[in-house]
Amino acid sequence: MAAHWLCLRFWVLLGWFSCVLNHLTTGVLGEKLDSCGNLRLGQYPSDPKIDEATQEAESCRGRLAWVECLPAPNITCRLDNGTELRFSGEEVGFNKTAPCRNVTGYSYKVAVALSLFLGWLGADRFYLGYPALGLLKFCTVGFCGIGSLMDFLLITMQIVGPSDGSDYIVDYYGARLTRLSINNDTYRRTQLSP
Numbered sequence: 001m002a003a004h005w006l007c008l009r010f011w012v013l014l015g016w017f018s019c020v021l022n023h024l025t026t027g028v029l030g031e032k033l034d035s036c037g038n039l040r041l042g043q044y045p046s047d048p049k050i051d052e053a054t055q056e057a058e059s060c061r062g063r064l065a066w067v068e069c070l071p072a073p074n075i076t077c078r079l080d081n082g083t084e085l086r087f088s089g090e091e092v093g094f095n096k097t098a099p100c101r102n103v104t105g106y107s108y109k110v111a112v113a114l115s116l117f118l119g120w121l122g123a124d125r126f127y128l129g130y131p132a133l134g135l136l137k138f139c140t141v142g143f144c145g146i147g148s149l150m151d152f153l154l155i156t157m158q159i160v161g162p163s164d165g166s167d168y169i170v171d172y173y174g175a176r177l178t179r180l181s182i183n184n185d186t187y188r189r190t191q192l193s194p
Contacts, residue, residue, distance in 0.1 A: 036069075036077040036085075036093045044069045046096060053105075054169055060100035068092045101167040108158070108168035115155045119148035124155060129163030 046069040048057035057065035071077060073089035080094070087093055106128065115124035122137030142148030154160040161168060 034077060036071060036079055037096070039069075039071060039075065039077060039093075042072075043075050044071045044093065046070075046098070048098060054103040055171075056103050057098065057100045060102070063100060063102050064097045065100045066095050067098045069094050069096055102165070103169050104162065104164060104166040106162040106166065106168055108170045111155050111168065112152075115148070115152045119151055120145065124151055128155075128160070 046067045048059065048065055048067045050056070051058045054060075057067070059065045059067070070089060070091065071087040071093040073087065075093075076084060076086040077093065078084050085093070111124060111128060114127050118124065120137070120142035122134035122142070125131075125134035125137055137143060137147055137151075140147070142151075151160065158168065
């Protein structure tokens with residue numbers, strides 16, 4: 001009878017020990033690996049290639065751009081196919097979508113300049129793809145000036161845009177857009193207030 005209890009204790013302790021060992025190897029010591037798509041912002045840089053003419057991502061389609069994300073060096077995560085990989089910082093780990101503007105080639109500066117100087121002839125409406133309104137403005141000399149003033153205000157406030165529904169190309173005074181990114185080497189200032 002005592003041997004039976006001793007054998008039972010042995011199997012209970014062995015089961016408890018294996019549970020503790022399993023917990024230590026997957027939970028505490030060697031964290032469970034998460035999917036690469038769930039990495040935090042500082043763990044992967046994702047800089048899309050910017051088109052010089054439109055100043056938007058080159059891969060922008062339908063207001064979304066596919067961006068290649070390169071996990072930082074020494075980050076280990078699980079790929080979509082289930083394999084675990086430790087990254088060196090040079091290989092693409094996954095793709096994400098980033099919002100972008102739908103730009104087809106209409107310049108905001110050109111539209112405002114045409115509206116200001118040649119709006120009474122309908123040049124602004126012809127440029128934006130509204131030929132019927134452009135012809136009407138041409139025939140009525142910009143609706144006797146009132147339509148030209150209204151169009152100038154509407155185009156300046158970007159209420160009236162290109163007829164295809166796209167956004168204007170807005171020049172940022174000759175400066176290229178740069179994306180700021182935060183990584184593990186970024187200096188973090190200590191927080192003074194809670």
